[in-house]
Amino acid sequence: MPLPYPHRAVMSVELGQVMGADGARLRSEVAAETGTTSVSRWIRDGRLLRPLPGVLVVPDRAGEWRTRATAAVLWSRRRLCGRSALYLADLVTEAGGLVHVATGTGRHLTPRRPDWVQVRVVDDLDGPVRQGLPVTRDVVSLVDCWGHAHSERGGRRAVEVARGAVIGAVRRRRVTADQVHDEVLGRPRLPGRGLLLELVAALRAGAQSEFEVWGMQHVLDVPGLPAVQQQYALETAIGTIRFDGALEAERLGIELDGAAYHRSPDHWARDRRRDAAALALDWATLRIDYRRAHADPAAARAEIAAAFHARAPRIARERAVI
Template sequence: MTHDLPVLVGPEGWTTWKALTARVDRKTVAGWVAGGRLQRLQPGVYALPAATRDWRVRVEAAVRACGGVASHRSALALWGLLPPGSAVHVTVAHHRSGRGTDGVVLHRTRELEDCVRRVDGLPVTSVQRALVDCWGRPGGLQQAELRAAAIDAVRTRLCSPRDVLQEVGRRPCLPGRAALVELLRLLAEGCRSELEIWGCLHVLRGPGMPAFTLQRPIEVAGQRFLLDAACEEVLLAVEMDGAAWHGSRQQRERDIRRDALLATVGWQTLRFGYRRMTSEPEDCRRDIRSVHAARRRLFGLDGVR
């Protein structure tokens, strides 16, 4: 009898030994494996050769074989926060074996059920759990990559700084804990990029600077904007323009239109590019203080604190 192997395996490109041998005798399946028509991904899990090159297929196979959930870098990749790594990370309950297989790094934990989510049907640890897991065991990732993942997770509302901080609370001995807590504090205050973090620490909070609110929402002419930093006292907005995003002509034109709309309701906008803000922070502070003082005189606030 001739079998249509792709049909037997199914549209996902992988299946289990149990499912195959329920329809085909073991000798035939073993012959497919020996001949290279099927490849063993994990114990009891087999795939068509083309499917084995698909990272997601390898994650599904590892999760199925280990009875766990995708975690660490693999979870962050599934959440769209990092590119996939060469190894697949899976977390299982603490009573399970901690031995992984080729290409699979296995982690054990006593606290798993409350952090399991699903991405396109695949069990995966929550964003905040994956971030903290990777922060403590980066596995070759640079801290800059992990910081970017945390910032993107908060900016895209996959989690909140408070969510991550609660997860950090479970790890009193987490390596680099103080740096992560400081990052979360800045994110909680409204920073949404490394440039905004730099600007907050080195410019907006410099000596003699007025008080600013980060990510202040405002609606003008039916359009809603978020001001990077806003001094309510004198309606002064500070925008921190990243080189990649604000370098295009179209974006510059949008910025000009936005600033003009804000001016119609009394707001003055100061814009600082990445290069100037990071190389001349004192000059940026001087400009802000000067405009703030002029706005105070304009608003009749001299002598009023």
């Protein structure tokens, strides 16, 4: 018996393949491949969802961050920004619950969007592609992440993530402290702007961790002592070593040992080699660990003062003899 519609081919559509690896595509693209009638039926039957205007996702992927991020890029036709961009750039380890997307000043996106999408209008829409998705430049993303963390929708954990991202990006030389500073100057209404400028100042001075940033303010600044030189470089037999702080005239180096980094046996052995190389040049190394410094910063400052006063007379006598 002949088929009732011999001009049409009978075909079974595998939606997983049609929708791609991220489970999100533009409705127009899916319709072009499968037909508008099929798309309307799949939506009606719940086989496809419409989280954003013009975008379709498969239901079992709708709650995944990657699928939401892809949907947001397709909808906005622009780039991910802020914490979302930093996550794809490997500058933060947690994507967070929101998807942050940037759009240009000349394009207005419909307010019809779910609460997991955060839209920011930016002038600078340049940037690379990270893990298959377009993102804003690292320095722009860092400052955007900071602003959101210090806004009403942020919170304590968001602030910690933003601070860690800025410090880590500068330490890994993904951006410079000067680049962050220049970006902040162009954002007069940035939430938490003054706090970010304070952090950038510490990074410019050589801080490379949250503990070092805190230590510069609460440990290394000792009343009655000369100003400590931060990130002081000393040439030794094992190469250049850098002290977190140094009192050069007294040949006293100060190291702020972080809670996690210096716990490793390999790092402990490396530190001992550094200390021995410095001692060979008559440099003493004073190590102040994270837990002790935070528990009693005044005692840590007193240790530095004691070491300074113990070294100063002997160094002065050596110079007098010379």
